[in-house]
Amino acid sequence: MIIDWSTPLRHWDYFAGGAIMTLWLTVVIFLLSSIIGVLLAVLRYNKRTYPLYAISTVYVELIRNTPALVQVFLIYFGLPQFGISFTPLQAGIIALTINNSAYMSEIIRAGIASIPRGQWDAGKALGLTYAQMFRHIIFPQAFKHIFPVSANQFIMVIFNTSLLAILDVKELTDRALILNGQTFRTLEIFVFVTGLYYAIYFVVSTFSHWVNRRLFTSHAK
Amino acid sequence: MISLRHLNKSFGSLQILHNVSLHVGKGEVVVVIGPSGSGKSTMLRCINQLETMDSGEIYLDGQPLAAAHKNAARKIGTEIGMVFQSFNLFPHLTVFQNIALGPRHVRKLNQQQVKDIVETLLAKVGLLDKKDRYPEQLSGGQQQRIAIARALAMQPKIMLFDEPTSALDPELVGEVLAVMKDLAKEGMTMIVVTHEMNFAREVADRIVVMADGRIIEEGQPNDIFTAPQNPRTREFLKAVIQE
Amino acid sequence: MDWSVIYEYRYLLWNGFIVTCKLSITAILLGTLAGIAVSMARTSRIAWLKIPLTAYVQLFRGSPLLIQLFMFYFGLSYIGVNIDIFKATALVFTLYAGAYISEIIKAGIESIPKGQFEAAKALGFSYVLLMFRIVLPQTLKVSLPPLIGFNLTLIKDSSIASIVGYAELLHQGKTIMNMSGKPFEVLLFISLIYFVICYPLSMFVAWMERRIYIR
Numbered sequence: 001m002i003i004d005w006s007t008p009l010r011h012w013d014y015f016a017g018g019a020i021m022t023l024w025l026t027v028v029i030f031l032l033s034s035i036i037g038v039l040l041a042v043l044r045y046n047k048r049t050y051p052l053y054a055i056s057t058v059y060v061e062l063i064r065n066t067p068a069l070v071q072v073f074l075i076y077f078g079l080p081q082f083g084i085s086f087t088p089l090q091a092g093i094i095a096l097t098i099n100n101s102a103y104m105s106e107i108i109r110a111g112i113a114s115i116p117r118g119q120w121d122a123g124k125a126l127g128l129t130y131a132q133m134f135r136h137i138i139f140p141q142a143f144k145h146i147f148p149v150s151a152n153q154f155i156m157v158i159f160n161t162s163l164l165a166i167l168d169v170k171e172l173t174d175r176a177l178i179l180n181g182q183t184f185r186t187l188e189i190f191v192f193v194t195g196l197y198y199a200i201y202f203v204v205s206t207f208s209h210w211v212n213r214r215l216f217t218s219h220a221k
Numbered sequence: 222m223i224s225l226r227h228l229n230k231s232f233g234s235l236q237i238l239h240n241v242s243l244h245v246g247k248g249e250v251v252v253v254i255g256p257s258g259s260g261k262s263t264m265l266r267c268i269n270q271l272e273t274m275d276s277g278e279i280y281l282d283g284q285p286l287a288a289a290h291k292n293a294a295r296k297i298g299t300e301i302g303m304v305f306q307s308f309n310l311f312p313h314l315t316v317f318q319n320i321a322l323g324p325r326h327v328r329k330l331n332q333q334q335v336k337d338i339v340e341t342l343l344a345k346v347g348l349l350d351k352k353d354r355y356p357e358q359l360s361g362g363q364q365q366r367i368a369i370a371r372a373l374a375m376q377p378k379i380m381l382f383d384e385p386t387s388a389l390d391p392e393l394v395g396e397v398l399a400v401m402k403d404l405a406k407e408g409m410t411m412i413v414v415t416h417e418m419n420f421a422r423e424v425a426d427r428i429v430v431m432a433d434g435r436i437i438e439e440g441q442p443n444d445i446f447t448a449p450q451n452p453r454t455r456e457f458l459k460a461v462i463q464e
Numbered sequence: 465m466d467w468s469v470i471y472e473y474r475y476l477l478w479n480g481f482i483v484t485c486k487l488s489i490t491a492i493l494l495g496t497l498a499g500i501a502v503s504m505a506r507t508s509r510i511a512w513l514k515i516p517l518t519a520y521v522q523l524f525r526g527s528p529l530l531i532q533l534f535m536f537y538f539g540l541s542y543i544g545v546n547i548d549i550f551k552a553t554a555l556v557f558t559l560y561a562g563a564y565i566s567e568i569i570k571a572g573i574e575s576i577p578k579g580q581f582e583a584a585k586a587l588g589f590s591y592v593l594l595m596f597r598i599v600l601p602q603t604l605k606v607s608l609p610p611l612i613g614f615n616l617t618l619i620k621d622s623s624i625a626s627i628v629g630y631a632e633l634l635h636q637g638k639t640i641m642n643m644s645g646k647p648f649e650v651l652l653f654i655s656l657i658y659f660v661i662c663y664p665l666s667m668f669v670a671w672m673e674r675r676i677y678i679r
Contacts, residue, residue, distance in 0.1 A: 061666075062655075064666065065663045066620070066655040066659055067621070067623040067624075067634070067658060069623045069624055070654055073647070074648070077641060077647040077648075078647045078652070079648070081648045158528075159527075159528035160528075163624065173534075176534070177534070187535075187542050190531065190535040190538070191539075194531055197526065198522070198526040198527055201525075
């Protein structure tokens with residue numbers, strides 16, 4: 001058995017394309033799921049709007065307590081049973097967006113709930129509307145908590161996209177498997193791809209720590 | 222100027238306010254004292270609609286304050302100012318921005334007007350040099366003075382103080398009380414819930430004693446402190462004046 | 465929708481469920497042991513262990529579980545090591561779990577005020593005594609919610625092993641899907657099983673976090 005690193009290296013552009021696909025998928029999924037997540041967080045914030053609170057809670061709990069892979073299967077293989085079919089790419093994005101939106105909603109909701117009640121009181125006592133309170137008082141403070149946890153979640157989505165390899169969407173893991181099927185240089189290929197994933201992880205992680213430090217340090221004496 | 226009539230408020234099965242009625246005239250300084258849990262804070266919070274009362278009416282300058290209206294607390298915020306025990310300054314904004322927020326976004330004044338108001342008030346509470354600092358860089362006494370300036374920036378008709386010095390270290394209490402005394406001298410209508418008996422004696426036009434969710438006694442400071450009528454009042458004063 | 469397919473294939477589903485449990489429990493138990501050991505080593509003064517262990521943790525947290533499974537399962541047989549699928553999968557899951565758990569526990573250890581370490585040193589405590597009697601009991605209390613939360617993630621992640629051919633619940637589900645032509649009912653039922661296991665645990669975690677916060 002000879003270890004031959006030239007195989008993965010020769011195909012570096014093929015893998016680079018895979019990495020770009022992975023990142024593109026991640027960004028699309030993360031953005032869409034954040035928007036849905038904000039909506040869900042608002043619905044779940046107050047028990048007063050009961051029917052909406054109940055529906056969104058059921059949605060969030062169902063999604064968070066079942067595996068992402070099962071959700072992908074349900075969308076891609078299960079729905080055609082009712083005549084709804086998606087392309088692999090659409091199904092993958094929809095499934096992972098639904099999945100991530102449940103987690104994002106909890107992150108956002110927890111961030112807002114962590115603001116002490118006194119801040120709301122002070123805002124009301126000054127005569128601010130809810131919209132104004134959110135914009136000037138609540139959201140800036142909530143974001144300090146939401147950002148680092150969201151960055152972590154972003155990384156989770158990057159890794160979740162690897163599951164879409166089974167749908168052959170040509171992201172990084174999928175390409176690794178394809179090249180492996182052609183050249184059988186398994187160890188070299190997977191070491192290379194692991195390295196690529198780690199590089200992405202490292203960059204995202206470092207960047208988010210840097211942003212966290214720059215924007216959100218305390219002004220303490 | 223402001224009248225409370227037959228206020229009742231319960232939290233779940235616990236009734237906090239029993240049929241509370243109070244009238245405060247323009248320029249009057251009313252100090253509310255009494256044991257913990259007597260409903261003093263709740264009464265204050267009902268006035269500016271941070272809590273909604275179960276029954277009763279509140280009249281400001283003869284006009285009823287519509288309690289059921291969702292935006293009630295906010296409209297009232299522009300007429301009634303409140304200073305909280307835990308200051309509740311906005312930690313992510315500078316001192317200047319904290320005070321400017323109300324005038325800028327609620328009263329919709331322009332930048333120059335806002336600047337004038339903020340700087341005048343900061344000078345009044347003696348903290349003009351701190352205008353670009355953040356709350357966490359200041360002492361408790363300084364933060365509470367900023368909180369008073371923030372409430373005053375809305376030019377309210379009445380100022381409510383909910384135990385403004387209870388969360389402060391003893392040596393910082395004086396600077397806050399000094400600001401409150403000046404405010405009283407200038408003729409601001411004030412309702413103050415506090416445990417600072419000396420302040421009450423010096424500054425109050427009238428003392429109101431609450432216990433168990435009811436007003437049990439009202440009167441001139443001298444009368445209340447030297448010759449309280451209600452036995453409960455006597456009990457409370459005895460315990461407090463010990464210190 | 466035709467739910468009789470669930471009854472028809474109940475034996476396959478039950479087998480899959482048992483295998484999922486086997487994998488999850490193994491990963492949780494061994495992963496926790498590994499995590500405790502690694503976190504203790506990383507917070508000790510043994511310098512030469514820190515770098516390789518940090519590399520291990522970074523690697524397993526910085527790449528997808530699926531890639532790790534492929535790497536081990538295909539890679540090992542590529543270099544001639546023959547290993548049965550259960551052992552290989554269990555190994556990867558243990559390493560994966562160990563990395564995440566060690567981070568959780570390490571954070572817990574670092575949250576203990578330095579004064580306690582100093583006091584223990586002043587009292588002449590050995591490192592082992594310090595760890596087992598003082599540090600770990602407190603750490604586990606603080607770390608318990610995120611630990612259980614991660615265990616939930618592990619249970620859900622066990623479904624990923626189906627892709628490499630490990631015969632856990634989802635893998636059986638795929639087989640049944642193809643045989644019966646009723647993917648939706650099968651997948652929904654499998655989701656339900658995961659939900660029934662995970663939801664009570666997640667409620668328990670939420671309850672625990674509320675209690676700690678109120679304190």
